[in-house]
Amino acid sequence: MTALERWGPADRGGLTPVDGGITAVAGLRAGGVVTGVKESGMPDLALVVADRAATFGAVTTQNVVKAPSALRTDRIAATGSARAILVNSGNANVATPKAYDDTDRMAAATAATLGIDADDVVVMSTGVIGVPLPIEQVERGIPALVEDLSSDGGPRAATAMMTTDSHAKQVAFRVQDSGGVCTVAGMAKGVGMIAPNMATLLVVVATDAPMPAALVRQLVRKAVAVTFNRITVDGDQSTSDQCVLVATGTATQPPALEAVARAVHAVCADLALAVIADGEGASRVAAITASGARSDEDAVAIARAIATSSLVRAAIHGADPNWGRIMMAMGNAGIAFEPSRVQVVCAGHTVARFGVATSFDRARAAIAMAADQVAIEVDLGVGRGTATVLTCDLSEDYVTFNSEYTT
């Protein structure tokens, strides 16, 4: 059992990893091109297109300051249907006077080139903020992008949505049960700590399983709640975060809904882990599990308080089984509990029991905590609520990356 055993669906039966990224899903084409938005000359515009109208759902940022792209996605999600998802990277198209117009212009140009309705084009944007998007340049790139679309273009699209990611993040599963078969796949960028500005998280998940829009909406919300909403780098949420789910409906004999839901959960869990592991400055992933809480909600609050504590995350960086900081962070979660019932386990070593230190072997515990993936487990001893939140360590590099002066 690994440090991350509780992360993602407990049962992955019937899920087989496959290649191809998002285009492993039948009925989708994808591509990615360079329009010149990034100084690096890397690909900066990605497109995923469904051959036919697909059902569509989305979860977007809860930040009060919300990007035009996220607001547009909310409007399209309300209709429950979409055909294309355009992702531009390198410029978040936020907080400039023409940001709203430019979002609509990107959608309109894409729709015109594809010969579809602009209301069916979702837009996602990530990159620097407050800098006007070179919209003509982006518009000029769209014909080439449509030209680039192909049924094996998933990896190119995943690459074109990257900003400071060290590699493209994509995952795909073949899903099979006694009733049938389908595919669920996804790609993501972020979150790390994005220089020079915000840590946008963008996720596209797709399946060929047919399902009504209401179900798509429900599946993406449920999956995000236990995956992307349970990871944290610094507690900050970008203005542009989006996770969307597209169902092409091309699978003629799909498996049971429950298997599809587990696959969506697994895709989101694996992408969320990839995002945390790729955090700039992060040297290890920590899975914080709270159990024995009165409810799962209490467990989430406790695990999140530990995962967002700078002092705890600095201790994880130092491979320090610092249960005192863990207890302190728990006590700040706003959840009532009895300290004298608390047990704390760091990387398999029980370091506190009944709220006081055990005579654990500090040197051995420190060695265990120096692994790439570390489990920290706290038990409140009062109920059956449990939850896991992923975070990464707080390193000097995090500060360096985020304090360097960059335009």
Next chain:
Amino acid sequence: MTALERWGPADRGGLTPVDGGITAVAGLRAGGVVTGVKESGMPDLALVVADRAATFGAVTTQNVVKAPSALRTDRIAATGSARAILVNSGNANVATPKAYDDTDRMAAATAATLGIDADDVVVMSTGVIGVPLPIEQVERGIPALVEDLSSDGGPRAATAMMTTDSHAKQVAFRVQDSGGVCTVAGMAKGVGMIAPNMATLLVVVATDAPMPAALVRQLVRKAVAVTFNRITVDGDQSTSDQCVLVATGTATQPPALEAVARAVHAVCADLALAVIADGEGASRVAAITASGARSDEDAVAIARAIATSSLVRAAIHGADPNWGRIMMAMGNAGIAFEPSRVQVVCAGHTVARFGVATSFDRARAAIAMAADQVAIEVDLGVGRGTATVLTCDLSEDYVTFNSEYTT
């Protein structure tokens, strides 16, 4: 006008700084000695004693995990009366099986030596946690500590309560109005980021102005609410935080209550600033002011969200007028506002207006932000609510101090 113009009482008329620390207050004696708890051999035990019964009030940590010393202070504060405050540093006496007993033993030994009731002895503790306190050693030091008491011992007490503080923190004011005169003084230790464990904040404030216990309680709560509760280093609150107020009542012709209240506010504000400025790894203090909010409570939430954002604090470290991160942090405060009304001013430079970037001079703004004290001001443009929260920058040194493995 400085970056911290809004910090502390707007009117300091009638307040004159005086020397002597806590013992500037008539009717108090104080001292500090070495009992050997600290490996460094620095003073580790402080005592403040009132010649007669004094009225007493306290604010202690809201952390669910609460130290025995803080719980004891709560009990004594409920009686409204105390005679002595014992502070031990170097060992927080928390989360060990005998921590409750040891707290009471320290109080009992102090009371016996002074010839007073143990229920009149407040205990404050700070230092490593989970390590048993060498209680006999502390008890053996108490006679020497009582011997050391004197009416000019304030500075010795302030020094003996230090842990990783770089200097003793004390402040005293003579308070005068047309009605009379009194003294208000205080000393503090913390908060910085205390290696190896928690960032305990301990504060003792005293006055010779006579006042009933109900008023003492009210004054300390009000002062803490707008000073120590509006500073943040990393959002973490220790299990042992305490701020107490003692009124000896020896001033025969005191000024009006309003003047005393302003002085208590000023003492707490100045000590809170000293604590933030002394944060380990901190290279500058930032005063985050939110104005134009619907209420002061909304303004506090907005200012606190900015002040606790790791991304904002890293930008402050880099002297980067990164208004995008500031807007993002505001948007995560849980307070509704209209981004298009927001103005952001960094170190006097208006960097965003109506929610979008101005054409500010980035190089000059960056130079202004490289000062020791920096003001960041956001205006929501919807009301008259205002609040200031102090923080320090997030530096590589913070991470280094807090990730080094130390027992």
